[in-house]
Amino acid sequence: MKLLTLALALTLTLTGRDISEAAPHHGHDSAGYVKVAEDGKGFTRNGEPYLIRGANYWQGMNLGADECSGGDRHRLEKEMKLLVNMGINNLRVMASVEGPDDQPVRIRPSLMYAPGEYNEGVFQGLDYLLDAMGRHGLTAVMTLNNYWQWSGGFAQYVAWIDKNQTAYPFPSENEGWDEFTKYSARFYNDTEIYEEAQSMWRKHIETVISRRNTINGKIYRDDPVIMSWQLANEPQEGPLSWFEETSAFIKDLAPNHLVSAGLESKLDQYDFNRAHTPKDIDYTTCHLWVENWEIYDPSNESSIEDAMTYADDYVHSRAQWAAELNKPIVMEEFGMARDAWIKPGDEDFKYDPETPTAHKDRYYKGIFDNIVTLAKKGQFSGSNFWAYAGLGRATDYPNQYGMVWVADPPHEKRGWYSVYDKDTTVKVIEDYNAQLKALEEK
Structure with a gap:
């Protein structure tokens, strides 16, 4: 143990880092941690208002890996600067990806390729x-599991326990989802495997939260870069x-984290209330997918009007639900395809990086305008x-x-909801982030 401590200290010295700063003791002061405001209407950081000017960047862990593990740190560093320039904070x-790595339509390589094996x-x-x-x-929301198959998720835990199941069901593009969702939900609905599944998962949670960062020496539970630990991506109707x-x-x-x-x-x-009422759930979330929910048809030019109307009602209704619980709310997922209505007979057109994003830009702006309006009243974060x-x-x-490594998980067609660095959507995001930042500074 003394040799390990000495080695870590030497590593941090060589990289110009002070080990006394890098690995603070558990339970130290709350400087830098994101907190819920005392009135429940938003977040604070270092005593100042903190509005979420965020992006989903699920591939970040894999980009951060070394080249032998499929990463690209040079690209990640460039993208960090681009994100900051957009006003992202x-x-x-993902803080979880389950294997094995020979399964299709999922992230490879995985973080945990077998139970407890990393x-x-x-x-x-x-x-x-x-x-x-x-x-x-920047701060991070760390997602610890997934209802869907693209990172292994609930279904992989079920498959590990169900010895007769060599691979969990893979729904095709338009069929098999009912079978899959029932299988995935066994993770928390099947009394015969519940204890084993939860025990296996809790060991992963403990492994991640107690990990010491090999780059800077910080223990994850003590790192204020982490804003929140998230139970899972879209846990459907969990108990x-x-x-x-x-x-x-x-x-x-991790008492210092949300x-x-x-x-x-x-x-x-x-x-909504079932998931968000528990006292240790600090804030509420919502996701909005107008194409997936068959409200928006990207090949129909007039369909954008339906999407805008639905989004307006959705944002306001979920804000009201959160207000009744007196907890902050974050719209942590939403997206739209590129302009397929320009060539409605060409299905691949909406995935082409060169296809314009007029509908997406208008849709993003509509959502952003609603959030800014509500944020001014303390009703959205x-x-x-x-x-x-x-x-x-x-x-x-x-690779x-x-x-x-684009923004579309491996089970989806590449380019569906990706925002590229050269898209006109970036300017819409920048303008919105500037408005939120101005609200923080008032």
């Missing part, structure tokens, strides 16, 4: 990402007891658009693991 990222190269990618975010003044017990478990491990549910809040207010592809392109050649 928060990234929602790819250290990928884990160091998460270390590198958090360190880079700290250097650039109240699961939200209560898991959020309490996380809060006990905890969020990751709910899309698509259903009714009862579903920001957003994370889906998602930032940065320097990547749907047309890029896959050695078959991955193309």
Whole structure:
């Protein structure tokens, strides 16, 4: 142990870091941590208002890995600067990817390729990402699981326990989803496997929260770069007891950090309250997907009007639900395809990086305008658009693991919801972020 301590101290000395700063003791003061405001109407950081000017950047952990593990740190560093230039202050990222790595339509390489077995190269990618975010003044929402198959998620835990299931169901583009969702929900609905599944997952949660960053020496639970630990991406209709017990478990491990549910809040207010009422769920979330929910047709030019009307009602209704719980709300996912209505007979047109984004730009602005209006009243706390592809392109050649790091998960067609560094959408995002920043400074 003494040799390990000496080695860490030497490493930090060589990189110009003070180990007394890099690894603070658990339970130190709250400087730098994002907190819920005392009146429940928003967030603060260092005693000042903190509005979420965010993006989804789920691929950040994998980009932060070394080249042998499929990463690209040079690109990640460039994208950090681009994000800061856009006014971004928060990234929602994955802190969990389950293997095995021979399964299709999922992130490869995985973080945990077998129960309790980790790819250290990928884990160091998460270390590198958090360190880079700290250097650039960003905070992180750390997603600890996934209802969907593209990162392994709930279904992979079920598959590990169900010895007769060699691979969980993979829904095709338009069929098989009912079968898959029932299978995935066994993670917290099947009494026969519940204890084993939760125990296995809690070991992962504890491993991540207690990890010491190999880049800067900070223990994750003590790192103010982490704003929130999120139970899962879009846990569909999970039991109240699961939200209560898991959020309490996380809060006990990381009392300086916030905890969020990751709910899309698509259903009714009862579903919203079930996920967000527990005392250790610090704030509420919602996601908005007008094409996936068959409200918007990208090949129909007039369909944008339906999308705008729906989004307006959605933002206001979810804000009201959050107000009734006296908790902040963040719109942490929303997106729109490129302008397929220009060539309605060409299905691939909406995925082409060169296709314009007139509808997307108008849609983003409409959502942003609603959020700014509500934020002025203390009724909304920001957003994370889906998602930032940065320097990547749907047309890029896959790496050695078959991955193309854009903003669309590997089960979706590349380019569907990606925001590239050269898109006109970037200016819409910049203007919105400037408005939120101005509100913080009032």
